[in-house]
Amino acid sequence: MTKAVRVHELGGPEVMRIEEIELAPPGRGQVRVRNHAIGVNFIDTYFRSGTYPVPSLPFxxxxxxxxxVVELGKGVTDFKIGDRVAYVATLGAYAEERLVEASRLVKLPKAIAYETAAAALLKGLTAQYLLRRTYKVKAGDVILVHAAAGGVGLILTQWAKALGATVIGTVGSAEKAKLAKKAGAKHVILYREEDFAARVKAITKGQLCDVVYDGVGNATFPASLDCIKPLGLFVSFGSASGPVExxxxxxxxxKGSLFVTRPSLHTYAEKREDLDKMARDLFRAISSGAVEIPLRATFPLDDVVNVHRALEGRETTGATVLLP
Structure with a gap:
């Protein structure tokens, strides 16, 4: 038996319960992993509430x-019992132990703590493909990062600065502005108090941005398009305020023959060789000090309801991790 968070009906944070469940032995190509740290992401609330569909209930x-790794299924040759691993996989991480497809696991360097990896992998791999593939950020670029003090935003900001870009960040409070500044944003805009498009135009002296990275969604669209220079790119990768209509x-x-994309980590990391390459790039950035993972808080798995309430109330900054 293993302890896990279970959702029997879709709804608010209160629908999550702690239960004892029994795991089947790992099937072919699967690995049983004993979780040491579990990442919390805004997307988790989408599945819990029903915004994103789930395969079945309970989940x-x-x-x-x-x-x-504590147990191997047949056909698994790339891992052995005792290996330190991290993963971004399908639903099921809010548990002491779970089964994972070996193809979704990456080996975790000894220099990176479990808590750091749990806080970093989904957000960090997202930042990796956004900065290195969706738009290949280079020295001299001017980029706009919405929610620059959020989990992905802080990583994006640090990494983009390390790549030589000038980062303009939007945030919702003075406290978050300090975090974005510390992460490397040259300019920070309080989007609830200022017209961020007008401020971007003023900051750039009318030259605007090469790319806008937007994980906020409805609240920042279509004004984001007014921040992009002709032939520039709008990247919508999240919907914290609701989807773009x-x-x-x-x-x-x-607006200037703009390009728009709605990328997903699933697509960019679907191939095993791409996942490994992305993870190595992320771990190098962390190990070199170019990116410091913004792990702000850890909570026991039993506190999951309160953690989701804080997340949806936009009361969190950086990354939050659950400890089973």
Missing amino acids: TPGNEAAGE AFSLSLLAS
């Missing part, structure tokens, strides 16, 4: 964790 939330594609022409 265990959570998409990332770090721990050790349908709009006329002619808007992109009138």
Whole structure:
């Protein structure tokens, strides 16, 4: 038996319960992992509430964790019992132990703590593909990062600065502005108090940004398009304030023949070789000091309801980790 968070009906944080469940032996290509630290992400609330569909009820939330291999299924040759690993996988991470497809595991260097890996992997791999593949950020670029004090935002900001870009960040409070500044944002905009598009235009002297990274969604659209130079890119990778509603594609022409994309980690990391490459790039950035993972708080797994309430109340900064 193993302890796990279970959701029997969709709804608010209170629908999550701690229960004892029995895991089947790992099947072919699977590994049983004992989680040492579990990452908490805003996407977890989407599955719990029903915003994103779940395969069936009940289910265990959570998409990332770090721990050790305790049992191998048939056909698994890349890992052995005792290996330190981390993963971003399908639902099921909010548990003491779980089964994971070996193809979704990455080996965790000894220099990186379990808590750091659990806080870093989903957000860090997201930052990796956004900065290195969706738009290849280079020295001299000017980029706008919405929610720059959030989990992904702080990593994006640090990494982009290390790549030589000028980062403009938007945040919701003075406290979060300090965090974004510390992470490397040259300019910080309080989007609840200021017209961020007008401020971007002023900051850049009308030159605007090469790319906008937006994990906020509805609240920052379409004003984000007014921050992008002609032929620039709008990257919508999250919907913390609700999804971007349908709009006329002619808007992109009138704003300067802009490009728009809605990427996902699943697509970028679907191939095993891509996942390994992305993870190595992320771990190098962390080990070199270019990126410091913003682990702000750890909580026992039993506190999961309060953790989700704080997350949805936009009361958190950086990354939060659950300890089973």
